[in-house]
Amino acid sequence: QEATFVVSAQNVGTPSYNPINGTQLNDAITLIFDRMVIQDADQTFHGQLATEWESTADGMSWTFKLREGVTFHDGEPFNAETIVWWIPQFAETENAFMTAAIESVEVIDDLTVRFVMANPDPNLLSNMSSGFMSIPSPKAFDALGDDFGVTSAVGSGPFKLESFTVGQETVLSANEDYAWASDLSENQGAPHIKTLTFREISEDSTAFLELSTGGVDLLYSVPTDFLPRLEGEASVQVGTMPGTGLFYIPINTTVEPFTDIKVREATAFAINQKEILDNLYGGVGSVANTFLIDSLLAANVDPALKISYDPDRSTAALEEAGWVMGSDGVREKDGTKLQVALWTQNGTEFKRVTEVVQAQLKAVGIGADITVFDSATINDQYRKGTDHQLAVRSYSWANADIIDWFFSGQRLGYPNVSMWNDPKADEMNLAAMSGSRTWEERVANFTTYHEYVLSQYVFAPIYQPVQIYAYDKEAIFVPEAIRGTRLQSQTVVDITVN
Amino acid sequence: MKPRRTMRAVNDVSLDVPRGKVTGVVGESGCGKSTLARLVLRLLEATEGTVIFDGKNLATQSQAEMRKLRRQMQMVFQDPYSAIDPRYTIRRALLEPFQVQGEAKTVAEARATVDELISMVGLSPRMLDSFPHQLSGGQKQRVGIARALALRPSFLVLDEPTASLDVSIQAQIVDLLEALKEELRLTYLFISHDLSLVRYFCDRVVVMYLGRVMEILPGAKTQPRHHYTHALLDSNFEPDPTRRKIVTMLGGEIPSPFAKIPGCAFAARCPAASDVCTRERPPLTNLGDGRMVACHNPMD
Amino acid sequence: MTAFAPIRTAIWSPRGGVSAAVLVLVVACALFAPLIAPYAYDIQNLPGANTEPGAAHWMGTDEFGRDLMSRIIYGARTSLSVAVTAISISVAAGLTLGAMAGYFGGWFDRAVTAVVDLTWSFPEILIALILIAIIGPGLESTMVAISIAYLAQFTRLTRAQIMALKNETYVEATTNLGAGHFHIIFRHLLPNALTPVIVAGMLATGDAIILEATLGFFGLGAQPPTPSWGAMMSSGTAQIFIAPWIIIFPGLAIAITVISINLFGDALIEALDIRNRLRSV
Amino acid sequence: MALLSVQGISVSIGALCPLEGVTFDIDKGEILGLVGESGSGKSLTAMCVMGLLPRIGGSITKGSIVFDGRDLIGLPEIELRRLRGKRIALISQNPMTSLDPIIRIGAQIDQVSTLHLGLSAEAAKARSLELIAQLRIPEPAAIHRAYPHQLSGGMKQRIVIAMALAADPDLIVADEPTTALDVTIQAQIIQIMVELVRDRGLALMLITHDMGVVAQACDRVVVLYAGRVAEMNRIGEIFGKPKHPYTRELIRCIPRLGQEPGSLKGIPGVVPSIVDYPNGCRFNPRCSNAQTLCRDQAPALEPKSSGLAACHFSEI
Amino acid sequence: MISFFIKRLLLLIPVFLAVSLVIFMIVHLVPGDPIDNLVQINSSPEQKAALAAKYGLDKPLYQQYTIWLGNALTGDLGDAIILRRPVADLIAQNLPHSLSLGALALLFSTVVGITAGALAAIYKDSWIDRVTMTLILLGSTVPGFWLGLLLIMLFAVQLGWFPVSGARSWDALVLPVLTIGLGGVALVARVTRVAMIETARKDFVMMLHAKGVPPWRIELRHVLRHALLPVVTILSLRIGWILGGAVTVEFVFARPGLGSLLITSLNQRDYPVVQGALLMLAVAVMLGTLLGDIVQAAMDPRVRERIK
Numbered sequence A: 001q002e003a004t005f006v007v008s009a010q011n012v013g014t015p016s017y018n019p020i021n022g023t024q025l026n027d028a029i030t031l032i033f034d035r036m037v038i039q040d041a042d043q044t045f046h047g048q049l050a051t052e053w054e055s056t057a058d059g060m061s062w063t064f065k066l067r068e069g070v071t072f073h074d075g076e077p078f079n080a081e082t083i084v085w086w087i088p089q090f091a092e093t094e095n096a097f098m099t100a101a102i103e104s105v106e107v108i109d110d111l112t113v114r115f116v117m118a119n120p121d122p123n124l125l126s127n128m129s130s131g132f133m134s135i136p137s138p139k140a141f142d143a144l145g146d147d148f149g150v151t152s153a154v155g156s157g158p159f160k161l162e163s164f165t166v167g168q169e170t171v172l173s174a175n176e177d178y179a180w181a182s183d184l185s186e187n188q189g190a191p192h193i194k195t196l197t198f199r200e201i202s203e204d205s206t207a208f209l210e211l212s213t214g215g216v217d218l219l220y221s222v223p224t225d226f227l228p229r230l231e232g233e234a235s236v237q238v239g240t241m242p243g244t245g246l247f248y249i250p251i252n253t254t255v256e257p258f259t260d261i262k263v264r265e266a267t268a269f270a271i272n273q274k275e276i277l278d279n280l281y282g283g284v285g286s287v288a289n290t291f292l293i294d295s296l297l298a299a300n301v302d303p304a305l306k307i308s309y310d311p312d313r314s315t316a317a318l319e320e321a322g323w324v325m326g327s328d329g330v331r332e333k334d335g336t337k338l339q340v341a342l343w344t345q346n347g348t349e350f351k352r353v354t355e356v357v358q359a360q361l362k363a364v365g366i367g368a369d370i371t372v373f374d375s376a377t378i379n380d381q382y383r384k385g386t387d388h389q390l391a392v393r394s395y396s397w398a399n400a401d402i403i404d405w406f407f408s409g410q411r412l413g414y415p416n417v418s419m420w421n422d423p424k425a426d427e428m429n430l431a432a433m434s435g436s437r438t439w440e441e442r443v444a445n446f447t448t449y450h451e452y453v454l455s456q457y458v459f460a461p462i463y464q465p466v467q468i469y470a471y472d473k474e475a476i477f478v479p480e481a482i483r484g485t486r487l488q489s490q491t492v493v494d495i496t497v498n
Numbered sequence B: 001m002k003p004r005r006t007m008r009a010v011n012d013v014s015l016d017v018p019r020g021k022v023t024g025v026v027g028e029s030g031c032g033k034s035t036l037a038r039l040v041l042r043l044l045e046a047t048e049g050t051v052i053f054d055g056k057n058l059a060t061q062s063q064a065e066m067r068k069l070r071r072q073m074q075m076v077f078q079d080p081y082s083a084i085d086p087r088y089t090i091r092r093a094l095l096e097p098f099q100v101q102g103e104a105k106t107v108a109e110a111r112a113t114v115d116e117l118i119s120m121v122g123l124s125p126r127m128l129d130s131f132p133h134q135l136s137g138g139q140k141q142r143v144g145i146a147r148a149l150a151l152r153p154s155f156l157v158l159d160e161p162t163a164s165l166d167v168s169i170q171a172q173i174v175d176l177l178e179a180l181k182e183e184l185r186l187t188y189l190f191i192s193h194d195l196s197l198v199r200y201f202c203d204r205v206v207v208m209y210l211g212r213v214m215e216i217l218p219g220a221k222t223q224p225r226h227h228y229t230h231a232l233l234d235s236n237f238e239p240d241p242t243r244r245k246i247v248t249m250l251g252g253e254i255p256s257p258f259a260k261i262p263g264c265a266f267a268a269r270c271p272a273a274s275d276v277c278t279r280e281r282p283p284l285t286n287l288g289d290g291r292m293v294a295c296h297n298p299m300d
Numbered sequence C: 001m002t003a004f005a006p007i008r009t010a011i012w013s014p015r016g017g018v019s020a021a022v023l024v025l026v027v028a029c030a031l032f033a034p035l036i037a038p039y040a041y042d043i044q045n046l047p048g049a050n051t052e053p054g055a056a057h058w059m060g061t062d063e064f065g066r067d068l069m070s071r072i073i074y075g076a077r078t079s080l081s082v083a084v085t086a087i088s089i090s091v092a093a094g095l096t097l098g099a100m101a102g103y104f105g106g107w108f109d110r111a112v113t114a115v116v117d118l119t120w121s122f123p124e125i126l127i128a129l130i131l132i133a134i135i136g137p138g139l140e141s142t143m144v145a146i147s148i149a150y151l152a153q154f155t156r157l158t159r160a161q162i163m164a165l166k167n168e169t170y171v172e173a174t175t176n177l178g179a180g181h182f183h184i185i186f187r188h189l190l191p192n193a194l195t196p197v198i199v200a201g202m203l204a205t206g207d208a209i210i211l212e213a214t215l216g217f218f219g220l221g222a223q224p225p226t227p228s229w230g231a232m233m234s235s236g237t238a239q240i241f242i243a244p245w246i247i248i249f250p251g252l253a254i255a256i257t258v259i260s261i262n263l264f265g266d267a268l269i270e271a272l273d274i275r276n277r278l279r280s281v
Numbered sequence D: 001m002a003l004l005s006v007q008g009i010s011v012s013i014g015a016l017c018p019l020e021g022v023t024f025d026i027d028k029g030e031i032l033g034l035v036g037e038s039g040s041g042k043s044l045t046a047m048c049v050m051g052l053l054p055r056i057g058g059s060i061t062k063g064s065i066v067f068d069g070r071d072l073i074g075l076p077e078i079e080l081r082r083l084r085g086k087r088i089a090l091i092s093q094n095p096m097t098s099l100d101p102i103i104r105i106g107a108q109i110d111q112v113s114t115l116h117l118g119l120s121a122e123a124a125k126a127r128s129l130e131l132i133a134q135l136r137i138p139e140p141a142a143i144h145r146a147y148p149h150q151l152s153g154g155m156k157q158r159i160v161i162a163m164a165l166a167a168d169p170d171l172i173v174a175d176e177p178t179t180a181l182d183v184t185i186q187a188q189i190i191q192i193m194v195e196l197v198r199d200r201g202l203a204l205m206l207i208t209h210d211m212g213v214v215a216q217a218c219d220r221v222v223v224l225y226a227g228r229v230a231e232m233n234r235i236g237e238i239f240g241k242p243k244h245p246y247t248r249e250l251i252r253c254i255p256r257l258g259q260e261p262g263s264l265k266g267i268p269g270v271v272p273s274i275v276d277y278p279n280g281c282r283f284n285p286r287c288s289n290a291q292t293l294c295r296d297q298a299p300a301l302e303p304k305s306s307g308l309a310a311c312h313f314s315e316i
Numbered sequence E: 001m002i003s004f005f006i007k008r009l010l011l012l013i014p015v016f017l018a019v020s021l022v023i024f025m026i027v028h029l030v031p032g033d034p035i036d037n038l039v040q041i042n043s044s045p046e047q048k049a050a051l052a053a054k055y056g057l058d059k060p061l062y063q064q065y066t067i068w069l070g071n072a073l074t075g076d077l078g079d080a081i082i083l084r085r086p087v088a089d090l091i092a093q094n095l096p097h098s099l100s101l102g103a104l105a106l107l108f109s110t111v112v113g114i115t116a117g118a119l120a121a122i123y124k125d126s127w128i129d130r131v132t133m134t135l136i137l138l139g140s141t142v143p144g145f146w147l148g149l150l151l152i153m154l155f156a157v158q159l160g161w162f163p164v165s166g167a168r169s170w171d172a173l174v175l176p177v178l179t180i181g182l183g184g185v186a187l188v189a190r191v192t193r194v195a196m197i198e199t200a201r202k203d204f205v206m207m208l209h210a211k212g213v214p215p216w217r218i219e220l221r222h223v224l225r226h227a228l229l230p231v232v233t234i235l236s237l238r239i240g241w242i243l244g245g246a247v248t249v250e251f252v253f254a255r256p257g258l259g260s261l262l263i264t265s266l267n268q269r270d271y272p273v274v275q276g277a278l279l280m281l282a283v284a285v286m287l288g289t290l291l292g293d294i295v296q297a298a299m300d301p302r303v304r305e306r307i308k
């Protein structure tokens, strides 16, 4: 009853399994730890360690009922005291924003707690379903200190951490006491897989070859390039899940020629999202027409504001701005060429999207010179200078507050790469971030904010990837429907080894 | 890192080279003959002692003064095969002395100069555009002599100029050197390991052993007083089958040049060595008639 | 006269002749790429991506539908110029450093030798990656990185040459004529030390092409869409299962060029009879 | 019959023909000198006798080399190897480079006797020690253990001689055994070799360009000029009544003690280079008696009043 | 002789200091701040400052250097900023993999290289020479990552003899060793061949022939032994290369190792790891040359003499 999974390439080198102060976590985190709630693919929340919850109408108080009989791998019980200990741990960590709105935790009874809020946070459930809010065993956490998650990690999840070698592999063993799976799982007992190994392989071709030779059983992510080949392998089953990422081009609004909104508009509408989707991704995934992934409600903006390929509009905008076509296919105005810098980062996918973007810009008369940075350097370049122009970038975040992160006037330079500093937008930002009491209000505020950002053409959306996983169907059985937004504990406990 | 070992290639050598004469230096390989030549020409800086050339102390001359002085004193090297840059034609090699001395020449002057030089050493001007590797050893040595003569020096150090040549060629070169000496009134310091050659060619003979002067003989035919010179003469195979002789073999080996010898350098091999010889260094004493010997028990 | 004779000898040897012909061809590709290439190197045709080699595209097309043959022909430009420029810089710097170290000796020599030995014993790829991290990506930095990675080799070689030549009689003879250091170094030592260094440089050009390819694997080097063989191979890795020709042809181009460089270099070494001087490193 | 008889051998290396019609013979107990200027083919002759010519890419195109009744030309390599080191030994020109620098002296001498005499390791060592002692090298045991670089040139040359003697050969070929040595050491070595030959009745072929050495050591002399034998004669004749003008001139070039200043004249001209040997007699451009015949026709090596000489006018 | 090596070791101290300074400086020349890679969305400047203080990045450079070097000498290379564990542990974790891969690859290229080089030298200018050297040259022109993939496809996918990747069993070492080893074979073979051909021209070899020693014995017992001297020199200089140069192979075969640790950390600007690993490599290189000297001395009495 053994299986080997391969984590997605971008998670190679994840340094620790410490959910509270980790900044990067890999796919095994939800197997070691449980969360209070988990989110299903349809965005609904299901209880895991919490069985019920409610909040007051003003959003200033949340009450959670906890599951009974849960114990951590070290035998410690899980109860209200755990929560009281847990929430303050976030203070001063890089993940503090997750619990920033919680003022205090009150114990109602042994299995009931109440969060007293400093300000309403409609996003609380979403935060609590994130891997960063996995609950460690307080005793082990305190005892291990900085070593927690590195030498050992103790949670209450379906698997126990046996060994962890960063960049190499993580070995898990089934938690035979596990009896508190969420209602999303069919298997309510201990997982069927007794020993589960997570391997880290950065070269996609190698991972693919491992799967096709039976060296591993499941790949968490597969580049679309391999799809045709994978479909040819009789024993391999491929599945897709909605992604949380988005590719886009931030436009520096403070640098010529992009100070002119017309040029920004032209740039945005020059990108043929469909062409990229069809040709680079084989039609897998979807085009991006806004800044948010489609599954977020704030992505439902006025269709007139969506940015989708319109070469005529693009050319018209450039003509209007006074850029006329030159003999070499690059426009010019007053003797200056419309030649701009297009940055991108290392990695086949980025380079390919960027090369197509370069060609598409050229089609409307914008010349672009590509520079490829590694991901650390590119961010540093943003911090150092402000003369960058365009870049192909991506983010992965399933919440509308990403707009705040990338466009808030308080983060000019980095991460506000667009250098967008607009008082009106900042007002909307404030309303959306801390002025919403309920989920609906928050959605409405973010939608307005989002629409305004779209109308100013501070970026050009490109593509929304999906997550493709693949497994050896002769070796393991994976339920048809993946529960949740990723392949997490709720599905893994149902996987059986043939 | 190399361990530091100091050796004295040339040790406390004093001699003078009279103008217009040929002073010969003999000694076995490694005894410091070439080093002496380099010291004399200040191609090496002496750690102690002075070289006085034409009344001037060489060690105190500035770079510019030294360059001027070098016109006066030149050298012909042991190995003609590497004495000319292989990338230079003979013409270029012969013009280099003037270039180095900053003496610009017109094309015509240059041509005339090299033609004269090359004929002086008995070579045909046709060879001027050859490269050294196209010449035989004897021819190369002639070019080396021509080059040394280019600046019209008055003093020439000849460091085993014929050691790597065949006898028939050696005789040619020696002949040439003799002729040039008369013609240009040169003073020679002639270095060789071949005692017969030195005695044939030189007016005075300085005998060296392990960096030290053993004996100075005023005339070529003077009988030696030093046991080493004697052994050297004895080891010389005479080219006459009718006068075969049994060599009195020297015992012992030549000491390493790194060894510190308190006494006479030859003591270990000397048939007449006494206690003093190993303890005390014999001074170079003047025996009159310009004859000098460094021996505690000289022969009679 | 003699300067070209060894080259002629090298060309007339069987190995030398074939490899010289291949090299001439490659250089011609680089020089006359616009005339030879059937298509432009950057014209995309996304629907025609990953086409197998055929009549229209002799070597097929890449993941953007660009003609692979044209890109390989243009790629010769980038790969060769990167390698050649980098190695030239390296040779020039190595000659200067090595000549000074070898001629003057002393602490300067010891310092240069120590530093150079150390960089020599670190993997080129590491040196290049660290340097690129410092100076940023781009062709120029790739060149600088490659030239620094190979600097040690030429410095050592020049130094060894100079040390040996310095003891040649003709150097002493020239000194005795009253020549200064400058004259000795530039008129005698460097010209004589040059040949082995240049031949070693030529051989290193082959390695530099491979190093550029390896840097391409880490996404460094030529900036798209400029083709270089290395970058083409590395981006082709993703297509290895569906369009292997994208990686095979640039790989072949590299292999053929590097082998030719090596064979011709060997022939030259033989013709110039400098094997033992190259060994003195 | 002579121990070794070389009859008219010619050698080619690639397109070059450095030896032509070389003829001579050596008897037991005899020292034969082989003289000539640099490049005249002395070492090549030694290579021919040793059967090592193929090692440097040369081959014998004509003639015969008969050693102890057997023609060495055409003998299979394995047979030759049995002769080499055992019956014909080589003492090479440069003692500094003739010993393997990373192997102990002893082992290098032992090798010969184990290989050819089938001695055990101890027996071989004992024999080597004895040889070392015979050559008057002090502390044989220490020397046996030493490495070549620890020895002086003269000692190394004596070790090479010991190596040559290790298998009790009949013929020793010594290629300029003292050129690299100092005069005092040279005298020792030559003397040791002469004594050995006389004591053991060996044949010694002594290659040198030093006429002094020849005069003092040899019984007969072969004079090579430009790849051909100019003259072969008894030592007294060579110095007293040379039959070939080259021999005569050569003797005249040697500086002697007590010679008048200005009386030393070289042979005019240059030694011809192998790539353009002159037609006819190869010495003709430098010969004061050269006639048209000398320029047109190569003289044959033929018996003269004494010995053999290759000169049209030798009796003049 | 022991004292010579002790002296050599002492002489390495200034080199070590210089190198450590260079390594320290190089890492600080790299633009990019590791703290930026640590912080999540929404963290405040104060949090960043606190982090910087925690890793000592707020101190002046010279202080950072002396602290770092002082600690390094006691075996404490600091804590990785991104990987959050002692750098020494990370190195200890990766070094065995690099060592086993490197040592075996070295062994492979030495054995194969010397055999091939010797064959080519003995049969100089024959077809054996040509074919061997051309094959070897061919092997060295294929970039490592591509050779690795080719080997995987042939031996792991087609033939199924070895696992595709990983470092879990001994047989997983075979393909990576081959990939690196094949690259090194060319170097060793060429050096061996040239050295043998050159040695074969030496006087003492002719003398051995003159002694009647069988040719094969001359080639193996004398000529090859001499040819090994330059091979040892080259190989001892390659220690750093062997430990750190396997980056591409480690990537392709998803293996841990110093090279990939270095590169990943460099990309993440994890200073302490980069510094630690580079220092480690530098020390290995210095020890490597020392080891080379010892082997040389063991093989060559002249070297022993020189160092006495």
Ligand SMILES: Nc1ncnc2c1ncn2[C@@H]1O[C@H](COP(=O)(O)OP(=O)(O)OP(=O)(O)O)[C@@H](O)[C@H]1O
Residues within 6 Å of the ligand: B009, B027, B028, B029, B030, B031, B032, B033, B034, B035, B036, B078, B193, B257
């Ligand atoms: N540059 C040098 N470094 C170290 N030792 C040297 C150097 N030049 C000469 N020697 C040593 O100094 C001693 C004297 O050398 P020198 O060349 O003067 O001898 P020589 O009498 O000219 O010998 P030869 O007859 O071989 O030319 C020798 O032992 C030699 O090894």
Ligand SMILES: Nc1ncnc2c1ncn2[C@@H]1O[C@H](COP(=O)(O)OP(=O)(O)OP(=O)(O)O)[C@@H](O)[C@H]1O
Residues within 6 Å of the ligand: D013, D016, D018, D036, D037, D038, D039, D040, D041, D042, D043, D044, D045, D056, D057, D209, D274
């Ligand atoms: N391996 C070789 N290949 C080509 N030519 C050779 C070779 N060995 C010798 N020769 C040529 O053969 C001729 C005779 O050479 P050999 O070595 O026998 O001369 P030598 O009389 O021994 O001279 P030396 O006194 O300089 O030792 C020379 O012209 C030489 O150039």
Ligand SMILES: [Mg+2]
Residues within 6 Å of the ligand: B033, B034, B035, B078, B159, B160
């Ligand atoms: Mg000398």
Ligand SMILES: [Mg+2]
Residues within 6 Å of the ligand: D042, D043, D044, D093, D175
């Ligand atoms: Mg010879």
